[in-house]
Amino acid sequence: MTGINWEEPFCGEGANCFRIGTDPTGNAYIAVAGQEDRPLTDSREALRALIRAIKAGEADHLL
Structure with missing residues (x-):
């Protein structure tokens, strides 16, 4: 998907990494x-x- 500004990955204890x-249109x-x-x-x-x-x-x- 283009146009998405991804943050650095967040990784939990079990190495489950999410981004x-x-x-620009307000979607998360x-x-x-x-x-x-x-x-x-x-x-x-909703993401907040x-x-x-x-x-x-x-x-x-x-989790």
Whole structure:
């Protein structure tokens, strides 16, 4: 996918690496590092909410 500005990979303890990206039209993306051609797509606000939930420990059961 072109036009996505990918951040550096974030890697957890089990070496699960993810990348977060945004595009100029306001969409946000999250993908497994190395699989950026198959990202999940949503709004930037939805991505912010996901990150806030993870930081607050509200998504630990998903990890």
